[in-house]
Amino acid sequence: MTQTALVWFRRDLRCHDNPALVAASAADDLLPVYCFDPREFGKQEYGGPNSFSFEKTGGFRTRFITESVADLRERLHEHGSGLVVREGKPEDILPELAAAHDADELHLSAVPTSEERAVESAVTAALADEGVEVQSHWGHTLYHLDDLPTDARIIDDTFTPFRKAVENESTVRDPRPVPVLPPLPVTAGGAETGGEAMGEVPTAPCGTEPATADERGALPFEGGETRALERLESYLWEGDHLREYKETRNGLVGSDYSSKFSPWLALGCLSPRYVYDEVKRYEAERVANDSTYWLVFELCWRDFFQFQFVKHEGQHFRREGIRNRTDIRWLWDDQRFRLWATGQTGIPFVDAAMRELNETGYVSNRARQNAASFLANNLRLDWRRGAAYFETKLVDYDPCSNYGNWAYIAGVGNDSRDKYFDIVWQANRYDPDAEYVKRWIPALASLPTEYAHEPWTMPRHLRTEYDLELGTDYPEPMVRLERTYDHLE
CATH class of the missing domain: 1.25.40.80 (Serine Threonine Protein Phosphatase 5, Tetratricopeptide repeat)
Structure with a gap:
């Protein structure tokens, strides 16, 4: 009897060193599948006290994902296979495909986060009704x-x-080499030539439009x-x-x-x-x-x-974190959050980071740590809201790294010490010529280097000479940094 397997791609969009693909290739027929899950796009609610909604996947990562799926399809085709692409919930789509092709098993790559595991459980339960065995692989x-x-x-x-x-x-x-892939099931009519049965890679999955990065960005990241x-x-x-x-x-x-x-x-x-x-x-x-x-x-x-x-598990998403910190009074201030998110804090190193993030979907590790520290430690705004904003914007968003790092910086995660950054010191250390802040904040481009990171210290006559009016051309600092460090010592 011919054995047919499905392989469900999620966060493993590659052919090389893919344990799920290797295991699935032992079948006689193989149907690779990718689902654009609507729960990963559009406005989503972040629960708990002071709940808020945010865009789950922003335009930069949307573009990166669609490019990666298209590239995966091409690479599978080069190996004699193909890729079914669908928009919808995997627990609805995968049982339909399993029934249509009389599949015996489904292979997938395991992930440790709660939302993904919940979907995996729903898929497993739905496939049990079809008599399909689900095998999960760590890779x-x-x-x-x-x-x-x-x-x-x-x-x-x-x-x-x-x-x-x-x-x-x-x-x-x-690493495992790319396996010899079995043929597609004959019931996937038109599959060999990428026919309509395989589905199109959407340009705006689930209604989310892709975004193009500013040319000042570090690298023109292309997915795949x-x-x-x-x-x-x-x-x-x-x-x-x-x-x-x-x-x-x-x-x-x-x-x-x-x-x-x-x-x-x-x-x-x-x-x-x-x-x-x-x-x-x-x-x-x-x-x-x-x-x-x-x-x-x-x-x-x-x-x-x-x-x-x-x-x-999900403790990393709690405001108190894995350390159960109930001694920190987290604030909720929409105006202050908007100033941070739009790069209008008046602290150039933070603003440059947020503007780069908003315009490209990427920001260096050093800059993102300082931006996160400012929100969580200097402003004491709920760190989870900052992490959710990064989730929306980052092209390299990974739930474990993103929320783990945010919790770490906020003092509720994987360190017994309070972790905060002296932002001006960091700026002078890692951007000594102010090239970075001048790149992303045109209003500061002509300033002498010694004032670019602290324009509020610039004498008034020099501000006039360099045509800089704080509060008009560039914001006054929203806080006095040295005062906000007092409660962190």
């Missing part, structure tokens, strides 16, 4: 869940002990496995940038100060194990140094947050 982290030194549910809540444990006691598995592998080749081998990664990773302007793999890693267009394998090859053929180690170190940080969500 989006550097270290496999089964290879951790201890069960993920009891791992340390601090990064350094976790890192030392996996470095000393775990091994990174070899093809572009992910090209970026890896360009950064490591053609540009030879990895040898100086540790020294340049805190940069703010340009395409190559950091790897910028994060959008492709977040959507699964790029496997972290494949990156690791390439780093090890680079170390063997070119150089092994602190920079090559540091890229793997950053992948380990990414793993840490993924496994923390396995351990703590």
Whole structure:
């Protein structure tokens, strides 16, 4: 009897090193599927006290997702397969496809976050009625869940002990090559030529329009496995940038100060194990140094947050966080939040970060940490609202990394210390020539460097000379930073 399998792509939009695809390829016939779930788009409610609505997926990530799905279809086609694309809830679509093609099993890549797990449970329940076995595969982290030194549910809540444990006691598995893919089911009429039965990749999925990034952006991120592998080749081998990664990773302007793999890693267009394998090859053929180690170190940080969500599940989304901090009085101020979100705080380093985010969907790690710290620590606004805003805007949004990092900075996450940034010090340290703030805040472009990060300290006669009127050309600072640090000491 011919065995037919479905493989349901979610955050694993690649053919290389894809355990779910490898397992599904053991079937006689294989039907790959991607669903644009309407719950991932449009206005969504964030529950709890002072609930609010936000755009779940903004225009930049929408474009990146549609490009990635289109690229996945092309790559599957090159391997003799194809991709069914549908708009709708997976628990409705997948049982219909399973019944239409008499499928025996469905394979998917596991993710640790609550919303995705709830959908997976709904799909499993719906397919049980069709007699379809569901098999879940772990494949989006550097270290496999089964290879951790201890069960993920009891791992340390601090990064350094976790890192030392996996470095000393775990091994990174070899990436899996693209398998030989079985043919599409004959019942998928027209599939071999990409016919109508396979569905179109929507230009505006579930009504969300894609956005085009400002040309001042760090990199014109284009979705898909093809572009992910090209970026890896360009950064490591053609540009030879990895040898100086540790020294340049805190940069703010340009395409190559950091790897910028994060959008492709977040959507699964790029496997972290494949990156690791390439780093090890680079170390063997070119150089092994602190920079090559540091890229793997950053992948380990990414793993840490993924496994923390396995351990703590939805607690990371609570205002009190995994530390159950009830001693912080979080404020709710719509006007102050809007000033932060639109880059009108009067603090140039924060405003530049938010303007870059709003115009491109991307912002460097250094800049986003400072922007987050300002909202959570200087303004004491509910950190979850800032995290949700990042969720809307970021092209490299990953729920575990985003909410894990926000909780960490807000002092409710994976650190026993209060974590805040001296923003002006950070600005002078990492943007010493004020190139970044001048790039994103034209009103400050002509200012002498020593005043660009603190225009409020500029003498009035110089403001007149440089044609800068605070409150008109650029906002007065909404808070006096030095005063807001007092409660954080």
